[in-house]
Amino acid sequence: xxxxxxxxxxxxxxxxxxxxxxxxxxxxxxxxxxxxxxxxxxxxxxxxxxxxxxxxxxxxxxxxxxxxxxxxxxxxxxxxxxxxxxxxxxxxxxxxxxxxxxxxxxxxxxxxxxxxxxxxxxxxxxxxxxxxxxxxxxxxxxxxxxxxxxxxxxxxxxxxxxxxxxxxxxxxxxxxxxxxxxxxxxxxxxxxxxxxxxxxxxxxxxxxxxxxxxxxxxxxxxxxxxxxxxxxxxxxxxxxxxxxxxxxxxxxxxxxxxxxxxxxxxxxxxxxxxxxxxxxxxxx
Numbered sequence: 220x221x222x223x224x225x226x227x228x229x230x231x232x233x234x235x236x237x238x239x240x241x242x243x244x245x246x247x248x249x250x251x252x253x254x255x256x257x258x259x260x261x262x263x264x265x266x267x268x269x270x271x272x273x274x275x276x277x278x279x280x281x282x283x284x285x286x287x288x289x290x291x292x293x294x295x296x297x298x299x300x301x302x303x304x305x306x307x308x309x310x311x312x313x314x315x316x317x318x319x320x321x322x323x324x325x326x327x328x329x330x331x332x333x334x335x336x337x338x339x340x341x342x343x344x345x346x347x348x349x350x351x352x353x354x355x356x357x358x359x360x361x362x363x364x365x366x367x368x369x370x371x372x373x374x375x376x377x378x379x380x381x382x383x384x385x386x387x388x389x390x391x392x393x394x395x396x397x398x399x400x401x402x403x404x405x406x407x408x409x410x411x412x413x414x415x416x417x418x419x420x421x422x423x424x425x426x427x428x429x430x431x432x433x434x435x436x437x438x439x440x441x442x443x444x445x446x447x448x449x450x451x452x453x454x455x456x457x458x459x460x461x462x463x464x465x466x467x468x469x470x471x472x473x474x475x476x477x478x479x480x481x482x483x484x485x486x487x488x489x490x491x492x493x494x495x496x497x498x499x500x501x502x503x
Contacts, residue, residue, distance in 0.1 A: 225258045225298040226291050227251065227477070230284050232304075232311055233264030234430035235272045237279065243428040243464030244304065250470035251302050251477035258300060258481070263287040265311045284315055288322045288331070298330045300480050304427050304464075304473060305336040309373040312336050334480035337472065338378045348385035350468035351425075355392055356459065361418040363393040365408065366425035367437045367445060370398025379403065393417075396425060399436055405445060409452055420449055423459035433460060 229248040234240060244262075252260040263284045264270050273279040282290065284301070291299055301319050305312045319333045338347060355364045368379050379396050380403070386394045397408040412420070422445060424433040437445045438458045449456045463469040 224296050225300075226261055226296040227255045227258040227300045227302060228261045228263055228284070228287055228291065230263045230265060230287075230301060230303045230305075230315055231427065233266045233269035233273075233281065234428045235269050235276070236428070236430050236434075237273070237277055239428045239430050239462065243462035247304055247427065247464045247470055247473045250474040254474040254477040255300060255481050258298075259296075261287055261291065265305075265315060284318050285322070288318070292322075292326050292329060297328065298484065300332055300334065300477070300484060302334045302473075302477055302480060303336050306369070306425070306427065307338055307371065307373075307375040307378050308336050309371040309375040312375075313373075330484065332480060332484050334476050337469075337476075338382065343472075344378075344382050344385045346472060347382060347469075348389060350466065350472060351386065351394065352389045352392060353468050354463070354466045355394060355423065356421050357391055358393045358421070361416055362421070363395060363412060363417050363419075364421045364423065365412075365445075365449075366394060366396045366423060367432065368396050368398040368425045369432065370401030372401060376401045399432055405448065409449065409454075412454070413452070417454065419455040419457070421457050421459055422446060422449065424462060426462055427464050428462040429460045430462070433462070 229251055231244050234244070248260060248262060252258065263282045263286070265284060267283065270281050270283065273281055288299065301315070303312055303315060316333055319331060323329070323331045338344060351366075358364060370376055370379070376398070379398060383396050383403075386396065395408045395411070397403050397405045422437060424437060426433060435441070435444065438460055439446070441447070446456050446458060
């Protein structure tokens, strides 16, 4: 148990691909922890289905946010910073907000605060667009980058349209966003690309991880994968199977979210911090 009694709980949707946890989620968590000196790093996932699969198939124990918060209380932590890695302030984020508020009411002796998702304030959109500009391949004549977003029925889905506005300002790349589960959908974007005479598409996920959606819905062998749909429409497609968590620029954005949260909690010590080598395990 930490002598400082301060915990940083990194909360992700999760993925059942253990190698992707290590390549995409863990580096972001480490970056956030390095921005919060004196805080012990813990992990939670919001997807119950993924938590169950990791336990049954991979024998990997990961807590839900509720379980993690209660465990931290039992371990004697008096300050808890909850940092989401979610892209939007959508359903998963608002559920996390509800859980955090409920925990705070039940444990008034503990200072607990929730940080922001990646896209939240106005400046976030331009910063994310610039980070994508560094992360994506450069496009030539009649080439575009097509980003697969998740999409949501939640009103926060409008964030994708706001992001597109800033992506349109990138000087050296043509890039579009389409979603798996909500507008803008792939058919709409394909129609636009055809009208513009696009011939080649760089296809990559706009997600923290290159997990199930990226490997199956985007790049899979099924007829309805985006790769095969685009190919049938006559586009030359190059798949880039990397999650945002692999990008140093995006890790920096998440670290900035951590610094902002710690600052609002009244902790202004931003000296050098040792990079944690492993995560603390919470019994659930």
